[in-house]
Amino acid sequence: MSDTVDIAAIKGRLAEKLDEAGISMRAASINSGFGQGYVQNLLSSDTEPVITKLAVVCEKNGISFSYVLLGLEVSPQTRRLLDLIQKNPEKLNSLLILLGEPLPPVDA
Incomplete structure (x- = not known):
């Protein structure tokens, strides 16, 4: 650390x-x-x-x-969003697509 x-x-x-x-x-x-x-x-x-x-x-x-x-304060809304992403990691890319920032494709 x-x-x-x-x-x-x-x-x-x-x-x-x-x-x-x-x-x-x-x-x-x-x-x-x-x-x-x-x-x-x-x-x-x-x-x-x-x-x-x-x-x-x-x-x-x-x-x-x-x-x-x-050294970073996290708002209650951001904390809730992070908790939801942690509970549903497969939905992260859907959220990023909605925000216009999809994850890059994984090389197969």
Whole structure:
């Protein structure tokens, strides 16, 4: 993960969002179902966060995972669209055709 993303920035964005929400690191850890020191350890250590655990911390504390991971806010409408595409990946090309951007054909 460290080859493509800035780990310090991810940790900084998580800390920022927890602070904005008034959620302590201890509470965030407990809300996530991890040990009470998990988030504090995650933010203070030099190790990379486990992406699946980071997603749980965000989800269970009402924090945008896309913002923490990439620094991007995703609107509720965009999130709904992404969820629908994830549930129905075969319909992605139909949507792209509707938008005038079909997927290129796959070489057989």
